[in-house]
Amino acid sequence: xxxxxxxxxxxxxxxxxxxxxxxxxxxxxxxxxxxxxxxxxxxxxxxxxxxxxxxxxxxxxxxxxxxxxxxxxxxxxxxxxxx
Amino acid sequence: xxxxxxxxxxxxxxxxxxxxxxxxxxxxxxxxxxxxxxxxxxxxxxxxxxxxxxxxxxxxxxxxxxxxxxxxxxxxxxxxxxxxxxxxxxxxxxxxxxxxxxxxxxxxxxxxxxxxxxxxxxxxxxxxxxxxxxxxxxxxxxxxxxxxxxxx
Numbered sequence: 001x002x003x004x005x006x007x008x009x010x011x012x013x014x015x016x017x018x019x020x021x022x023x024x025x026x027x028x029x030x031x032x033x034x035x036x037x038x039x040x041x042x043x044x045x046x047x048x049x050x051x052x053x054x055x056x057x058x059x060x061x062x063x064x065x066x067x068x069x070x071x072x073x074x075x076x077x078x079x080x081x082x083x
Numbered sequence: 084x085x086x087x088x089x090x091x092x093x094x095x096x097x098x099x100x101x102x103x104x105x106x107x108x109x110x111x112x113x114x115x116x117x118x119x120x121x122x123x124x125x126x127x128x129x130x131x132x133x134x135x136x137x138x139x140x141x142x143x144x145x146x147x148x149x150x151x152x153x154x155x156x157x158x159x160x161x162x163x164x165x166x167x168x169x170x171x172x173x174x175x176x177x178x179x180x181x182x183x184x185x186x187x188x189x190x191x192x193x194x195x196x197x198x199x200x201x202x203x204x205x206x207x208x209x210x211x212x213x214x215x216x217x218x219x220x221x222x223x224x225x226x227x228x229x230x231x232x233x234x235x
Contacts, residue, residue, distance in 0.1 A: 003114035029109030029116075036110065051219045 004033035007040055016040065016078060023074035027065040033063045039075050048079035126155055127200040129207035131193040133185035140183055153202040159193045198216060 007013050016036055019025070026032045035058065042048050042057045054075050063071065076083035123229070134163045145157040160182040168182065169175045180191045197203035 004110075008111040017107070017110045020110055024103065025107055026106060027102070027115050029105070033112055062153050064152050067215075 002037060004036055015054060016022070018079050019074040020071075023070045025066060025070040025074040031061055031063040031081070035063070035071060042066065043078060048075070050080065050081055051076060051083060054079060054081060126196040126198060127203040128194060128196050129194070129200075129203040130191045131207045133181065133190045133192050134186060136188045138185050140181060140185065140192065145193070146193065148206045151197075151202060151206060153198040154206060155196045155198065156209055157193060157195045158204065 001002075008017075013036075016039060020032070020036070025035070038058060038061055039070060048054050048057055058071065058075065060070075073083050098234065103109075119135045140160075143159045145159065148154060148157045155158065158180065160178065160180050162180070163179060168180075171177045171197075180193060185192065193207075195203050195206040197206065
């Protein structure tokens with residue numbers, strides 16, 4: 001089972017970590033592993049082609065502290081779609 | 084103008100976007116949360132909660148639970164006799180554990196402390212302990228009868 005610890009060892013992780021840090025896409029950190037694994041998988045399949053797809057892709061991951069805005073911005077940047 | 088500039092310089096982070104200091108450890112799954120922390124000889128607590136939204140507590144028998152290996156104590160309302168058991172964010176109207184009756188599903192009825200988590204879970208989820216919450220009350224007039232003021 002892939003975990004965030006495993007994901008963090010892969011070279012492509014640094015791009016994700018950088019985007020999440022710059023966009024303040026985490027606060028307490030509780031949802032962060034799930035967000036990162038979801039985003040990594042969706043970036044790999046290439047289905048994040050619009051903001052709506054990004055929102056749909058993240059919809060199952062609940063965050064109760066950042067308000068999603070930073071996460072959305074970080075993921076849109078990673079997927080190269082306009083937030 | 085010079086005074087404002089001076090403040091900005093001395094405040095450092097003010098007016099700038101600063102990365103979280105704990106971002107990296109949280110992003111890499113290395114952050115320690117409360118549930119990750121283990122200290123020598125720590126006990127594990129679990130709470131037995133009411134399955135009923137409104138019920139009388141007719142009896143709670145903790146003797147079998149207390150006899151289980153690894154169990155340190157089982158606490159119920161009977162243990163609150165010599166202290167003020169009420170708390171609440173706006174109004175102190177919630178007992179630490181239910182006293183005589185439960186007023187919502189999920190209200191704490193008893194708490195167990197054990198030397199390991201598995202034992203604490205076993206006690207808190209045992210059917211014998213659950214049965215002690217008794218049958219649902221027929222009428223839902225219990226809250227008003229306490230005479231405690233509530234927020235509108």
